[in-house]
Amino acid sequence: MAASIRVVSLNFFFGTNTTAAPNTTTARRTTTTTTTTRASRPRAAVAASSKAFFQSGFDHHQHHQHQSNTKKKRGDQQRVKNTPAGLETNAPLGVFVLEYDASNEDTEKTRSWKPIIKIAVSGAAGMISNHLLFKIASGEVFGPDQPVALRLLGSERSQVALEGVAMELEDCLFPLLREVDIGIDARKVFEDADWALLIGAKPRGPGMERGDLLEMNGGIFAEQGKALNEVAKKTCKVMVVGNPCNTNALICMANAPTLDKRNFHALTRLDENRAKCQLALKSGVFYETVSNVTIWGNHSTTQVPDFVNAKIGGERCTDVIEDQDWLENDFTPAIQTRGGLLIKKWGRSSAASTAVSIADAMKALVTPTEEGDWFSSAVITDGNPYGIEEGLVFSMPCRSNGDGSYEIVEGLKINDWLRERIKKSEEELKNERGCVAHLMGVEGGSCPVLEDTLLPGEM
Amino acid sequence: MAASIRVVSLNFFFGTNTTAAPNTTTARRTTTTTTTTRASRPRAAVAASSKAFFQSGFDHHQHHQHQSNTKKKRGDQQRVKNTPAGLETNAPLGVFVLEYDASNEDTEKTRSWKPIIKIAVSGAAGMISNHLLFKIASGEVFGPDQPVALRLLGSERSQVALEGVAMELEDCLFPLLREVDIGIDARKVFEDADWALLIGAKPRGPGMERGDLLEMNGGIFAEQGKALNEVAKKTCKVMVVGNPCNTNALICMANAPTLDKRNFHALTRLDENRAKCQLALKSGVFYETVSNVTIWGNHSTTQVPDFVNAKIGGERCTDVIEDQDWLENDFTPAIQTRGGLLIKKWGRSSAASTAVSIADAMKALVTPTEEGDWFSSAVITDGNPYGIEEGLVFSMPCRSNGDGSYEIVEGLKINDWLRERIKKSEEELKNERGCVAHLMGVEGGSCPVLEDTLLPGEM
Numbered sequence: 075m076a077a078s079i080r081v082v083s084l085n086f087f088f089g090t091n092t093t094a095a096p097n098t099t100t101a102r103r104t105t106t107t108t109t110t111t112r113a114s115r116p117r118a119a120v121a122a123s124s125k126a127f128f129q130s131g132f133d134h135h136q137h138h139q140h141q142s143n144t145k146k147k148r149g150d151q152q153r154v155k156n157t158p159a160g161l162e163t164n165a166p167l168g169v170f171v172l173e174y175d176a177s178n179e180d181t182e183k184t185r186s187w188k189p190i191i192k193i194a195v196s197g198a199a200g201m202i203s204n205h206l207l208f209k210i211a212s213g214e215v216f217g218p219d220q221p222v223a224l225r226l227l228g229s230e231r232s233q234v235a236l237e238g239v240a241m242e243l244e245d246c247l248f249p250l251l252r253e254v255d256i257g258i259d260a261r262k263v264f265e266d267a268d269w270a271l272l273i274g275a276k277p278r279g280p281g282m283e284r285g286d287l288l289e290m291n292g293g294i295f296a297e298q299g300k301a302l303n304e305v306a307k308k309t310c311k312v313m314v315v316g317n318p319c320n321t322n323a324l325i326c327m328a329n330a331p332t333l334d335k336r337n338f339h340a341l342t343r344l345d346e347n348r349a350k351c352q353l354a355l356k357s358g359v360f361y362e363t364v365s366n367v368t369i370w371g372n373h374s375t376t377q378v379p380d381f382v383n384a385k386i387g388g389e390r391c392t393d394v395i396e397d398q399d400w401l402e403n404d405f406t407p408a409i410q411t412r413g414g415l416l417i418k419k420w421g422r423s424s425a426a427s428t429a430v431s432i433a434d435a436m437k438a439l440v441t442p443t444e445e446g447d448w449f450s451s452a453v454i455t456d457g458n459p460y461g462i463e464e465g466l467v468f469s470m471p472c473r474s475n476g477d478g479s480y481e482i483v484e485g486l487k488i489n490d491w492l493r494e495r496i497k498k499s500e501e502e503l504k505n506e507r508g509c510v511a512h513l514m515g516v517e518g519g520s521c522p523v524l525e526d527t528l529l530p531g532e533m
Numbered sequence: 534m535a536a537s538i539r540v541v542s543l544n545f546f547f548g549t550n551t552t553a554a555p556n557t558t559t560a561r562r563t564t565t566t567t568t569t570t571r572a573s574r575p576r577a578a579v580a581a582s583s584k585a586f587f588q589s590g591f592d593h594h595q596h597h598q599h600q601s602n603t604k605k606k607r608g609d610q611q612r613v614k615n616t617p618a619g620l621e622t623n624a625p626l627g628v629f630v631l632e633y634d635a636s637n638e639d640t641e642k643t644r645s646w647k648p649i650i651k652i653a654v655s656g657a658a659g660m661i662s663n664h665l666l667f668k669i670a671s672g673e674v675f676g677p678d679q680p681v682a683l684r685l686l687g688s689e690r691s692q693v694a695l696e697g698v699a700m701e702l703e704d705c706l707f708p709l710l711r712e713v714d715i716g717i718d719a720r721k722v723f724e725d726a727d728w729a730l731l732i733g734a735k736p737r738g739p740g741m742e743r744g745d746l747l748e749m750n751g752g753i754f755a756e757q758g759k760a761l762n763e764v765a766k767k768t769c770k771v772m773v774v775g776n777p778c779n780t781n782a783l784i785c786m787a788n789a790p791t792l793d794k795r796n797f798h799a800l801t802r803l804d805e806n807r808a809k810c811q812l813a814l815k816s817g818v819f820y821e822t823v824s825n826v827t828i829w830g831n832h833s834t835t836q837v838p839d840f841v842n843a844k845i846g847g848e849r850c851t852d853v854i855e856d857q858d859w860l861e862n863d864f865t866p867a868i869q870t871r872g873g874l875l876i877k878k879w880g881r882s883s884a885a886s887t888a889v890s891i892a893d894a895m896k897a898l899v900t901p902t903e904e905g906d907w908f909s910s911a912v913i914t915d916g917n918p919y920g921i922e923e924g925l926v927f928s929m930p931c932r933s934n935g936d937g938s939y940e941i942v943e944g945l946k947i948n949d950w951l952r953e954r955i956k957k958s959e960e961e962l963k964n965e966r967g968c969v970a971h972l973m974g975v976e977g978g979s980c981p982v983l984e985d986t987l988l989p990g991e992m
Contacts, residue, residue: 204884204885205664205667205885207885208664208885208886208889212673212889214671214673234878235878235879235880237878238875238878238879238880238883239879239885241871241874241875241878242875242879242883242885242886243886244810244814245803245806245807245810245871245883245886245889245890246806246885246886246889246890247806247809247810247820247821249819249821344704347704347705347706348704350706351703351704351706355703360708361706362706362708412700412704415700416697416700416701419693419694419696419697419700420694420697420698420701421694421697424697424701424704425663426663426664426666426667426701426705427667427701427702427704427705430667430671430704430705431704431705
């Protein structure tokens with residue numbers, strides 16, 4: 075299936091797409107070079123105007139189809155206008171007017187590659203994305219035979235930074251990174267997406283209640299859900315990272331009724347990783363020996379890191395760490411509040427480890443889970459075997475056969491200690507759902523005053 | 534050679550190291566747990582006091598030797614005190630009192646691993662390091678069978694942030710990351726280092742001349758050179774990233790006379806990557822087809838990206854891009870000033886792509902260079918085949934057989950255009966050397982007023 079990558083592009087559409095005539099004249103003021111064309115069927119350069127782009131978005135799909143019909147021989151190269159514009163930031167940039175003709179590549183190498191997959195990322199100019207995008211582009215997440223297209227969703231405020239991110243991605247020369255598109259219209263950026271990583275969320279302003287935050291971010295995720303519903307692949311996997319992520323995922327899901335609810339995840343993998351680390355430290359083993367760690371519930375301070383079912387070196391965690399008091403009163407709150415602690419240390423959110431955990435969470439879905447183990451992900455509770463209220467996005471133990479889907483692992487022991495805390499997190503999520511009912515198309519939701527379970531400063 | 538990893542540790546020494554008695558009492562206020570010891574030969578927890586650490590540094594070497602003599606059987610686990618301290622940032626942190634006993638690991642997996650290598654990183658709390666450290670720890674640079682120890686050098690100012698970085702590294706559960714040490718004393722942090730990545734440098738303050746910057750940062754690199762000379766492995770590879778990196782590398786080298794001068798590099802790989810990208814864009818090919826790109830000279834705006842000897846799809850670049858005007862007057866300044874352009878876009882230095890290029894530069898030394906190709910690195914000019922003044926650190930085309938060493942590639946065509954520009958960069962580096970002569974132990978250096986060739990805001 076090399077068709078989708080035989081001719082590819084790294085696109086920064088800053089104008090309405092012109093699949094138009096060869097040698098389209100661009101609006102750039104800095105063009106100092108002539109376009110020499112040797113190609114028998116030359117392709118067009120795309121008109122450059124960052125302003126126009128951010129008003130009109132881009133029409134990537136048509137453009138791509140056009141390209142796929144264009145097949146050229148080695149050495150039969152299209153010269154496109156591309157003048158790096160130096161330091162004049164008001165001038166549209168060369169990099170935004172370009173097409174690669176990958177038919178000149180070493181096809182021996184790319185022949186075995188899988189069809190390209192499209193990964194849309196919101197909050198793409200933020201710090202978490204700044205780590206994650208480069209990991210995905212390097213092949214670390216999907217492997218060395220999986221070419222990727224990155225579709226970066228920003229905001230008007232982050233527009234220029236997003237250009238910088240795209241330029242830096244270029245400068246890294248990642249062989250697997252075949253396309254980069256940037257934009258501020260989710261309906262364009264999510265088009266045909268195989269994955270949507272919803273990282274962007276507004277942080278809480280001064281004096282803002284948790285309910286206000288739910289409302290404000292909920293609106294964003296309702297819109298993004300509608301966009302996914304309209305333009306993403308029906309198999310698109312959606313991973314919500316922007317907080318409050320469980321309820322944001324629920325809102326997104328409710329607004330994307332044509333996508334399977336089981337395609338939505340909210341990230342609790344960072345919490346799982348943190349829990350594994352602390353259990354390893356306590357028991358004096360390296361962290362690879364810790365397995366079967368579940369985070370139950372909401373990605374908030376009500377989350378329940380499960381030491382009851384966890385294993386260390388194949389033994390029950392509670393047999394290895396014979397210190398119930400530490401497990402209940404030190405370990406548990408340490409995991410629940412580690413994000414806040416890191417913010418105090420580092421002065422900002424833990425972007426690098428969050429990005430690593432997003433990559434872990436994605437890899438968990440595209441790699442078969444190791445025999446006997448599981449991973450944590452917040453998923454729809456419909457039909458869950460633990461009696462948790464349906465219609466919530468709740469972190470539970472999951473397994474995957476590596477095809478992108480998952481199943482909830484049954485049969486974990488829920489003792490009284492766990493049950494009580496899982497219940498509390500469930501109540502919190504029911505309350506959150508009540509507060510955003512109107513964003514889910516549900517009448518008459520009630521919104522109690524919510525306890526503040528977000529960590530100070532955590533996004 | 535599993536000996537060095539059979540028993541390893543992830544260490545955050547915040548006290549003078551006590552290889553002392555088991556169950557060393559810590560100074561922590563938050564200890565709420567008892568240490569249960571099942572080990573026949575228990576090891577000690579390390580006293581925790583971040584203050585003490587930053588005064589006294591740590592004595593890792595002794596500690597490590599102690600550990601290497603401690604070999605335990607599966608299940609024979611040492612319980613160490615480790616109480617995550619929640620949000621009380623004044624309390625010393627649990628993670629800084631820990632030892633892993635990796636003898637409990639799956640030895641099938643680790644048996645084929647290479648001996649651990651120690652990578653010291655200065656400026657470890659900065660943005661470039663924040664990308665690079667996680668890449669190295671993930672195995673991306675040295676491969677999946679190379680365990681690594683990270684030694685993070687910060688400053689008093691960055692001390693708390695450095696703790697945050699170390700905690701985030703923990704939270705990522707990287708299997709190959711076997712040790713993390715942090716400190717502010719280069720003589721401790723560089724001990725036994727196989728690699729020293731010197732990323733930290735002070736940015737230029739308002740109104741500061743380039744000469745002042747040279748002086749200020751030169752002092753840092755003189756000290757770090759002395760430290761490397763005293764405590765690093767004699768085979769230690771030193772890569773200087775902090776600017777002005779060529780002259781900083783020269784100062785460092787002059788202060789480390791027992792290390793081979795050929796072990797020092799200043800980073801011009803990012804410039805090379807940027808040049809490859811722009812040539813690919815211009816010629817409409819994917820960037821993998823661009824090869825043999827040299828950056829000559831100083832990592833400043835006098836650098837010379839060499840399109841004369843570059844190749845595109847195996848053809849001469851100038852045969853593919855038949856636009857001399859673009860090559861000379863657009864391409865060349867675009868590469869020289871791209872860093873500054875990115876800062877304007879992104880609002881800060883291009884940390885992510887810099888980190889990728891550092892990883893590329895390291896990989897270039899530990900992987901055999903592809904037949905017929907080369908890479909750019911700023912290295913000592915002694916004995917160079919291009920008539921460049923000796924005793925400078927100057928970017929030139931290099932090849933490696935993958936053992937960490939390199940050779941300068943001979944026979945590149947230097948036409949008048951190149952010669953004139955290479956000469957200018959050489960003159961600049963001679964002037965810079967004159968300004969820092971006293972830092973290199975040389976009498977009577979003269980320091981002319983230097984033209985400002987650092988990019989605005991670039992570090």
